[in-house]
Amino acid sequence: MSRRLSTGIDVLDRQLDGGIPTGSIVLFSADPASQSELLLYEVTAVRMALYLTTIRSDQAVQDALDRTSRYTKVGEPTIRDIGVEAPLDQGNKLLGTLPTESTLIIDTLDPLERQEASRYRYFLNQLQTQMRNTESIAILHAMDGRSVPELRDVTEHMADVVFHLNTEIQGTEIVNRLSVPKFRGGRALDETIKLKLSTGVSIDTSRDIA
Template identity: 30%
Template structure:
């Protein structure tokens, strides 16, 4: 199986018997306003990352992760979106803005772009797809699953970890069940409270194919882009 890979949160690593397994494909399922990017950034500090953005522009993503400037881990951002479609409130809610260039939600060409990017992965690291929603709304379930299978294969071959950022919404993507079925690990993240400048989350790990599920809730805190567990609490 190989040496475990850190999540970037030591207490969480201990709960997972050392962290994530090389080759794991993980789905982070969360609402748009959870600041889940901070959790992804913690993983990006641990190893180099290929970041595939399906909705927001590459420059917007790079701006988000300016906090990683002091990290030795390389970050490559590829924009796999094309065209402009900002006609519904779902997209506005995901991006928080009406200024981002996004792809048509029925453009299967995006799947081709993701597939081609996946084939270029040669070194171990993280591969982030953010968000998966546009891919899950494409017209061809088989083509979408083939992209996920190709990603999983490259993760196993290179000892990498894949992160599928799955945003929840009142209108779930038609292929969300496919995503959760293929994923080796599922993290469910919910906002619980905001107090004293800290954002408090509840994390559950109902699926962990090559390890133990964590069914009890783990309380995560975000403070100045750092994600941690308050070890003084009974978690």
């Protein structure tokens, strides 16, 4: 059985038998209107992290981390903006700087999935090799919005683990449910995890509205 790296979120680690196997690529898809970034920020608190941003500037990500740190624990990741020009080339170069047993975050993945198919496939294979060589994990944050990239199916196939955050408005409440339908090297979850995303990530113990 592969060693596991903690996500930094206790409720999730318990469900995943300790965390995510080293060498894994995790696809984390969510609605753009959700607060899914909170999960990314908390993951940075566990170990060294390289945060590649493609849409927001590196300063915008740092500001968001600083605001979040007032309420919950976050780390001090190395943040790099790769979204300005040739994101796949920049991403490939930065993969080589990843230290052992660290976390790579790509937020968001969508601009990379809109690149030429063969080049994107090459990037994913390089990413997979680097994760295994460094015994690290990669979290690819993807948006389930109105315009999902055509290469999302390729990402889902290549990913070792798939997290999907579903956000719905039920009555007067916003309900977030995390599902894990795919988990190579472990077991996929039979049930969703109800999360509360406000100032941090926690288990939602409120009862569902009938």
